[in-house]
């Protein structure tokens with residue numbers, strides 16, 4: 001069995017579907033603190049689980065004896081800044097609870113997502129390398145960097161097969177994003193179709209690394225399927241798709257909606273977060289170790305987002 005903890009979020013919703021397609025509906029157990037708002041195409045087992053409740057989490061491990069666990073429950077960057085202590089508690093203790101239970105129940109593989117938020121103002125901005133100065137200044141970024149160190153620690157000390165990716169901003173049409181700094185790049189599509197205009201909370205020239213969800217899900221499963229001998233990084237892999245600014249994204253949208261208007265709001269706290277993050281990422285280790293290759297460029301992503309949202 002495969003457990004997906006945080007199955008209702010932006011990533012979990014699509015990952016559960018992809019895993020159920022590959023492993024069969026009954027073999028993938030979706031776990032969240034809320035029931036999914038809508039029926040997923042691939043219905044399967046669901047459990048109410050709060051990853052901070054170690055007793056319930058232990059019961060779930062005991063009940064399913066999972067071979068793989070994906071831990072996706074987290075607070076993202078913008079929401080994290082509104083509630084720093086909760087973000088630290090959930091992002092850190094959720095991870096430690098899962099790592100400990102994975103050892104006890106001999107889970108074969110654990111997946112935990114990190115983020116480009118592990119980088120900070122003194123990290124190189126362009127083509128940010130795997131190994132460089134990392135001084136995250138959001139609680140989200142601090143918790144992701146600390147989490148990466150714990151993942152590597154459990155691998156080195158206890159031989160736990162933990163794998164991780166530093167996601168860029170993920171663009172998807174199926175499930176809503178949950179309080180991140182990159183969310184503008186999703187809202188813009190919804191508003192472009194609904195109103196023909198959008199007010200971006202990030203400035204025209206803020207360039208951030210992004211990726212289409214379909215690529216991200218495929219990459220995640222490819223990493224998990226790769227032979228352990230090919231995984232040279234046990235903290236978390238740099239992972240890249242496309243980079244763009246709100247301005248560049250708007251011109252791509254205008255190829256489909258010629259009158260689309262983009263304006264900007266000022267003094268949004270998310271701007272400061274975005275300013276501390278890289279503009280583009282060097283993911284050569286992922287390419288070399290497990291043959292990662294993205295397939296969605298800006299044009300293909302924009303076309304697919306608009307076509308699906310229109311439906």
Ligand code: VAH
Nearest residue numbers: 077115168169180181182
């Ligand atoms: C956030 N989408 O904005 C997340 C992400 C690249 C950043 O981890 O908080």
